[in-house]
Amino acid sequence: MEGFIEDLKLGIYQTFILDNNYQYFVRGIGVTLLVTAFALLIGLALGVLVGIIRSAHDQQPEKKKGIVLRVLNGICKVYLTVIRGTPTLVQLLIMWFVIWASARSTDENMIRCAILSFGINSGAYVAEIIRSGIMSIDRGQMEAGRSLGLNYTATMRHVIIPQAFKNVLPALGNELITLLKETSVVTVIGLKDLTKGAMLIQSKTYQAFVPYIAIAVIYLALVLVLSWILGKVERRLRQSDLR
Amino acid sequence: MIYVKGLKKTFGDMQVLSGVDMHIRPGEKVVIVGPSGSGKSTFLRCLNLLEQPTDGSIVFDGQEITAPGVDVNLIRRRMGMVFQHFNLFANLTVKKNIMLAPVQLKLKTKEEAEAEAMRLLKLVNLEEKADSYPAQLSGGQKQRIAIVRSLAMNPEVMLFDEPTSALDPEMVGEVLELMKRLADDGMTMVVVTHEMGFAREVGTRVVFMDEGVIKEENEPKEFFDHPKDPRLQDFLSKVL
Numbered sequence A: 001m002e003g004f005i006e007d008l009k010l011g012i013y014q015t016f017i018l019d020n021n022y023q024y025f026v027r028g029i030g031v032t033l034l035v036t037a038f039a040l041l042i043g044l045a046l047g048v049l050v051g052i053i054r055s056a057h058d059q060q061p062e063k064k065k066g067i068v069l070r071v072l073n074g075i076c077k078v079y080l081t082v083i084r085g086t087p088t089l090v091q092l093l094i095m096w097f098v099i100w101a102s103a104r105s106t107d108e109n110m111i112r113c114a115i116l117s118f119g120i121n122s123g124a125y126v127a128e129i130i131r132s133g134i135m136s137i138d139r140g141q142m143e144a145g146r147s148l149g150l151n152y153t154a155t156m157r158h159v160i161i162p163q164a165f166k167n168v169l170p171a172l173g174n175e176l177i178t179l180l181k182e183t184s185v186v187t188v189i190g191l192k193d194l195t196k197g198a199m200l201i202q203s204k205t206y207q208a209f210v211p212y213i214a215i216a217v218i219y220l221a222l223v224l225v226l227s228w229i230l231g232k233v234e235r236r237l238r239q240s241d242l243r
Numbered sequence B: 001m002i003y004v005k006g007l008k009k010t011f012g013d014m015q016v017l018s019g020v021d022m023h024i025r026p027g028e029k030v031v032i033v034g035p036s037g038s039g040k041s042t043f044l045r046c047l048n049l050l051e052q053p054t055d056g057s058i059v060f061d062g063q064e065i066t067a068p069g070v071d072v073n074l075i076r077r078r079m080g081m082v083f084q085h086f087n088l089f090a091n092l093t094v095k096k097n098i099m100l101a102p103v104q105l106k107l108k109t110k111e112e113a114e115a116e117a118m119r120l121l122k123l124v125n126l127e128e129k130a131d132s133y134p135a136q137l138s139g140g141q142k143q144r145i146a147i148v149r150s151l152a153m154n155p156e157v158m159l160f161d162e163p164t165s166a167l168d169p170e171m172v173g174e175v176l177e178l179m180k181r182l183a184d185d186g187m188t189m190v191v192v193t194h195e196m197g198f199a200r201e202v203g204t205r206v207v208f209m210d211e212g213v214i215k216e217e218n219e220p221k222e223f224f225d226h227p228k229d230p231r232l233q234d235f236l237s238k239v240l
Helices: A002-020 A022-059 A067-085 A088-099 A107-136 A139-147 A152-189 A194-205 A209-241 B040-047 B072-077 B094-104 B110-123 B139-151 B169-184 B196-202 B220-225 B230-239
Strands: B002-011 B014-024 B029-033 B055-060 B079-082 B157-161 B188-192 B205-210 B213-218
Touching: A002 A022, A002 A194, A002 A209, A022 A067, A022 A107, A022 A152, A022 A194, A022 A209, A067 A107, A088 A107, A088 A152, A107 A152, A139 A152, A139 B072, A139 B079, A152 A194, A152 A209, A152 B094, A194 A209, B002 B040, B014 B040, B014 B213, B029 B040, B029 B196, B040 B157, B040 B188, B072 B079, B079 B139, B094 B110, B094 B139, B110 B139, B139 B157, B139 B169, B169 B188, B169 B196, B188 B196, B196 B220, B205 B220, B205 B230, B213 B220, B213 B230
Parallel strands: B029 B188, B029 B205, B079 B157, B157 B188
Antiparallel strands: B002 B014, B002 B055, B205 B213
């Protein structure tokens, strides 16, 4: 027991204090959050766009589907199939080593690549979440909007999307949490995120226990904070359901 | 005001409307009755093109609205529609439900629309609900607000699709009462309903639809007292 405590003390010292190693965690958290936040923005933008195109296509009667909508829907379907059918890790490797092959290995380049890769990946999942949200809204809502003379887009924007968004918020929150944790695979392209920080400390100090437990706790803490924020937003949006 | 000629509608293999002709004059209150599945709701929904007719034509105020290239949205502004399930926008307060279309379509400024919304709410004694959400209202309140939401567009015709069918019995009265007031103000109305009392009292013409066609139409007294069509006689014996 005493030996364990001594080891732990040494581990903590080497992991955090020696050579200012704690900096690896601080910078790592920064990179992880940066990649997550911007990937989320891209994912949301892409996902809302694709989700709307997909549901517009599915809700339109067969005869009224224009050629543009059909083509867009086809493109979206290919995108969803490819992205959801291949591992995130493989997508990242292709993005960095194939598509960005000529880019220099600077931190900025790697961060940009990671953001784009995760954004595109997340967009596919967000799209399906958004689509399920739109499809869940009673079609009477659309009919009421149209019967007043509002066009499809205006009704979508002011009536359907706000309700759909509220309904899918828990699922979107789940996607955000998944995204945050999944960014840990950026270590394979050498980007120094939180996970890479722990790996670097391990290779310097031969300590494994403290660094890995530490980042596990940090990831958990980040997720808890996110969940808390999401819970607040959800309660706010639920206002219109209160009786 | 509205001329309907040879209106047909099929859903897949199912023929719901098999040639309906009707002429609705300004100020008329046409009440459409009939057994479920007779096509009366579909007919009403064709009038403002929520359903696209398969065949036939509808002329509204001299304009053929079934012709290709017609701006449906402009037509719909002039035709109010009230639904069986109210369809109030669940994400908006009562006031904003009423204001949304006039403001978005730039027919009124926000201030004008708000003043109009409050005036309309006062008309139905619901001004204290202006900032409530639809989920906080009773069915009767929802339907009355749905009606004034349509009125906010100053429509020339109001279409009612079984407006009281989803209401608890004790709330039917308040909605019918509002519809009567609307009728007394001279609004042109087309009403699909099972309320025979309303048909008799408010209707200027009652139409019996069955199997996708109009089987009989007449002024209310004659319609109810001396029905000629055997299907109508049978129908009336069941509902009266």
